[in-house]
Amino acid sequence: MHNGANNIKQLKAISLQYLKRYQDEPLNKKDLPKAESLLEKLDTLEIMNLYAEETIRKKFMHSLIDYAKNNDSTEIASLFKYLDFLGLKNMKSDFQVAFTQIKQIYGE
Numbered sequence: 570m571h572n573g574a575n576n577i578k579q580l581k582a583i584s585l586q587y588l589k590r591y592q593d594e595p596l597n598k599k600d601l602p603k604a605e606s607l608l609e610k611l612d613t614l615e616i617m618n619l620y621a622e623e624t625i626r627k628k629f630m631h632s633l634i635d636y637a638k639n640n641d642s643t644e645i646a647s648l649f650k651y652l653d654f655l656g657l658k659n660m661k662s663d664f665q666v667a668f669t670q671i672k673q674i675y676g677e
Contacts, residue, residue: 580610587603587607629648631644632645632648633667636668636671642668642672648664649664652664
C-alpha cells in the first residue's frame with residue numbers, strides 16, 4: 570500500500586512537471602503519445618486537490634442555502650453540470666442525495 574502512495578506522488582509530480590513545461594511551449598506531435606499515456610494513467614486515479622474539493626463543497630453549501638431561502642435551484646443545476654464536465658461523478662452523486670433531502674424539507 571505504501572508503494573502505491575509513492576507511485577501516486579511520483580505520477581502527480583511528473584504530471585505537474587509536464588503541465589508546467591507545456592504552459593511555456595506547445596505540445597508537438599512527438600510528445601502527443603506521451604501526453605495521452607500520462608492522461609490515461611491520471612484518469613485511473615482519483616486525485617483531487619484538497620483545496621479544490623473544499624472550494625466545491627463550500628459552493629454547494631452556499632447553493633443549498635440559496636435554494637432553501639429562495640426556492641431557486643439554478644446554481645445547483647449549474648454546479649451539477651460543472652461536476653459532469655469535470656468527471657466528478659461520485660461528488661455529484663453525493664450532492665444529488667443531499668439536494669433531494671433538502672428539497673423534501675424546503676420543497677418546491
